[in-house]
Amino acid sequence: MTRERNFVYPKEVDTFAFDWGRLALTVAPEVNGASRFSGGVVDLQKGHARHNHPGAEEIIFVISGTGEQMVEDEEGNPVVRKVGPGCTVYVPESRFHSTTNTGDGPMQLFVVYSPAGPELALRELPDFRLVPPAA
Known part of the structure; x- marks a missing residue:
């Protein structure tokens, strides 16, 4: 099944997982070709x-x-x-x-970086784990 690149749910993309929470990039060069910015949903524990x-x-x-x-x-x-x-x-x-x-529960954020790319440095953090999309 082909996913439309302009409409992306967090569950459809790789998630960056850390001890502090998760980041699902829904806008990025590797996700949908965005070149001037990137962004996604953060679940902050x-x-x-x-x-x-x-x-x-x-x-x-x-x-x-x-x-x-x-x-x-x-x-x-x-x-x-x-x-x-x-x-x-x-x-x-x-x-x-x-x-x-x-708060008492998770905090959810939407973050945008301009230009695209600074979020890729997160892959170098010691607690980084890549979680593939749910099947």
């Missing part, structure tokens, strides 16, 4: 450590759950805000950030 994406911007949209989002300001000072469903977070190019799940 606990939270992920402070990190950055050199040369890339990120958008984080909170679908469900509650948490605390940190994004460093221009001087490198951490700015932390409570976030919940409907909140959009903009992470400027190369800026350090982290997300902590403060």
Whole structure:
């Protein structure tokens, strides 16, 4: 069965699994030919450590759950805000950030990277596991 490349469900693609949660890339060069950005659904169990994406911007949209989002300001000072469903977070190019799940259940996010590619560095993390799509 051939899947239409413009309409993708998270269960149809490989999932990047980590101790902190999962990322299913639904928009990426290898998924549907997107070249200027990539993105996907994150299921966040606990939270992920402070990190950055050199040369890339990120958008984080909170679908469900509650948490605390940190994004460093221009001087490198951490700015932390409570976030919940409907909140959009903009992470400027190369800026350090982290997300902590403060709710009782998983937190679900949709993330977008521009340009495409910084998510591929996640494959180098020690707790990375590739989970194929469900049969």
